[in-house]
Amino acid sequence: MVDVSVDKKSSVPVYQQISRYYRDMISQGKIAEGYRLPPERTLAKTLGVNRTTILNAYRDLKEAGLVAGHVGRGTTVLPPSAAPESAAGEVQPLRWTQLLRQQTATPWEGIIRDLHALTERKDSIILAIGLPAHDLIPAKLMRETLDALVAERGPEAFSSGPCEGVFGFRAALAGLMGQRGAPCDPDEILVTTGSQQAIDLIARVFLEPGDVVVVEEPSYFGALNVFRQAQARLLGVPVDRNGMRVDLLEPLLQRHRPKFIYTLPTYQNPSGALLSLERRRRLLELAYRFRVPVVEDDIYQDFSYDGDPPPTLKALDTAGFVIYVSSFSKTLSPGLRIGWVAAARPLLHQLVLAKQLSDLHSPTLSQLLIERLLISGDFRRHVGGLREAYARRRETMGAALRAEAPEGVSWTKPAGGFYFWCRLPDVSQAALMARAGEEQVSYLPGMPCFVHERSEHRVRLSYSHCPADQIHEGVARLMRAVRRLPRVSDPTRGRLAETRALV
Ligand SMILES: Cc1ncc(COP(=O)(O)O)c(C=O)c1O
Known part of the structure; x- marks a missing residue:
């Protein structure tokens, strides 16, 4: 039996810990071709984690070309650079991830890409990103x-x-x-x-x-x-x-x-x-x-x-x-x-x-x-003008928070910069992200900004990028989402890091 263990306090999501464990075992030859990984349910039970966590870990391994899932046979380790089910003479695509240097697993490694992708979204109010407003680019x-x-x-x-x-x-x-x-x-x-x-x-x-x-x-x-x-x-x-x-x-x-x-x-x-x-x-x-x-x-x-x-x-x-x-x-x-x-x-x-x-x-x-x-x-001269424009945006967001934030939301007015850093009541972080998506507003969850996962629930709201006349509405939408969610005792429940992407 493979001796996988996980550290639930680590900033590396549990599914990545599991997939990394199997990657290491496979690359070191400690488990061989044909080895059958434990059934998802069994492993979830053994480790005391959600079955989705195991599914995510196995998905990672499949994407890396290390294992394959078969109905009835479970998930088994593939031979190195295996090309299963290849038609005779047909060149199989390369398994890129098998060839690449192993990256250090970071829970929010795609976050900058995700934030930049958000700028393309025309259907939602973006409080997530700290880029300058278009109308303030000279x-x-x-x-x-x-x-x-x-x-x-x-x-x-x-x-x-x-x-x-x-x-x-x-x-x-x-x-x-x-x-x-x-x-x-x-x-x-x-x-x-x-x-x-x-x-x-x-x-x-x-x-x-x-x-x-x-x-x-x-x-x-x-x-x-x-x-x-x-x-x-x-x-x-x-x-x-x-x-x-x-x-x-x-x-x-x-x-x-x-x-x-x-x-x-x-x-x-x-x-x-x-x-x-x-x-x-x-x-x-x-x-x-x-x-x-x-x-x-x-x-x-x-x-x-x-x-x-x-x-x-x-x-x-x-x-x-x-x-x-x-x-x-x-x-x-x-x-x-x-x-x-x-x-x-x-x-x-x-x-x-x-x-x-x-x-x-x-x-x-x-x-x-x-x-x-x-x-x-x-x-x-340009910077002098900018300061006034962003100061007005800061006032707009401050006023919006005062008007819209429910009990339990707190913040400090920043003396400069682009952001309000808000503390939220104990609502599930994963549920809030999903609800904010439905409300068509984006924000930056606080977790990527910490070294270790926190129990306190923080969000960063930027007043720099979205059109000035959308700031209030954006805050109102997010606070509506906060208000509608039930309070939970563990706000990290739902493992936000496992949602992996902001978009
Ligand atoms: C604190 C801080 N440092 C560095 C950067 C990187 O910015 P850039 O590479 O565009 O100068 C950012 C971008 O948001 C930032 O907020």
């Missing part, structure tokens, strides 16, 4: 600037460029860093294909399997998934309205010596929290004492609605420990795919080497365009 300004740029530079505007980024653009970025209180040289900057690539490159150059990374809880799911894929061990530090609980950091640094700390001090995604100046200083003191670099993800810096945020960690850093990451995806357009890293030269050198393997360089046209917008002052 298309006219960018078109005019591009016209002038192409007229002047001709084909050069479309040519390839240096891996670290166009020099003039990096000089303009150094100027922007100066405005953000952290002046640096152009050669301390690497232009990346969005800040997502910056996070990925950082993971590539730092992390080996088993390395520890300290993250906030909650945190940006896109970064958590990168670190998980690198097989890092994530240690979460809770966030309150003043940002990361830096008071809890010291013992973690002492005990685990992480490779780096990943933080979003300014209008955190998803919680909207703003790290206080005192905590910023303390965080740096601890980083210096334990000699741990700090990755500062500062993509929401320009979206302050109640006065300026405290200085960035990069601006406060006197010893070069901070790796600063930011992007133009929220201010100008995500499709330009331009972000950057400002960091110490030796690190930057390694990041450039990693980037050349990844995509050679970031889009030249986007870099030249943004360089002009920065130098002309158009960028600064």
Whole structure:
């Protein structure tokens, strides 16, 4: 009898634990061709899980071409690269998943793709995604600037460029860093294909399997998934309205010596929290004492609605420990795919080497365009307007929540950024997602933003992307869904992670 066991507290869904177990057993030759997997019902009973969990696990194995199901014979292990029932002479399709490197199973690995797919949906109100509103992308300004740029530079505007980024653009970025209180040289900057690539490159150059990374809880799911894929061990530090609980950091640094700390001090995604100046200083003191670099993800810096945020960690850093990451995806357009890293030269050198393997360089046209917008002052003026527009959207969502939220829903008004981070009463998370789908509204469930599964029920509502006049209706629909669901004692029941997709 195969000795499969599961950890129900793990952030890896149980069905993935089971399918992974059988994958390992098959690839290590411990169970052979023809071996019959336990009947679904029996295994479900043995493990104390739902039968659907076993069905999902076996489906995974079937998709990987490792097992086949036959009526009456159950589920059996196939021979390696077997081509069952092939007609003579006919070339069977490849079993791709059998050939591919095994990916680290992450419960929400498809989430970014799912969120982006949502933008195509015209039939529902999208509170799930933190992309800019279409009407706040400065298309006219960018078109005019591009016209002038192409007229002047001709084909050069479309040519390839240096891996670290166009020099003039990096000089303009150094100027922007100066405005953000952290002046640096152009050669301390690497232009990346969005800040997502910056996070990925950082993971590539730092992390080996088993390395520890300290993250906030909650945190940006896109970064958590990168670190998980690198097989890092994530240690979460809770966030309150003043940002990361830096008071809890010291013992973690002492005990685990992480490779780096990943933080979003300014209008955190998803919680909207703003790290206080005192905590910023303390965080740096601890980083210096334990000699741990700090990755500062500062993509929401320009979206302050109640006065300026405290200085960035990069601006406060006197010893070069901070790796600063930011992007133009929220201010100008995500499709330009331009972000950057400002960091110490030796690190930057390694990041450039990693980037050349990844995509050679970031889009030249986007870099030249943004360089002009920065130098002309158009960028600064545009951001001033944005702040007002997004502040109005924040008010609209706040008012909608006050009007529509039933008892048991709570939130803190964010001082900046794109999100309300709401706590919901104990309704089943899976049922809420299904009901919200019926109501034609989407939101981001809180779970992907945590290292470990939580019993508290959180959702992130974005006021950035959907048309401003739909924000109230979107909140009303979601709150209607919340109101109509029965309260349960275990809100994680139904294993939301197993629904796998948001769309
Ligand atoms: C905190 C944070 N970091 C990084 C990113 C990645 O953005 P991009 O690659 O478009 O710059 C996002 C996107 O939403 C984000 O919210």
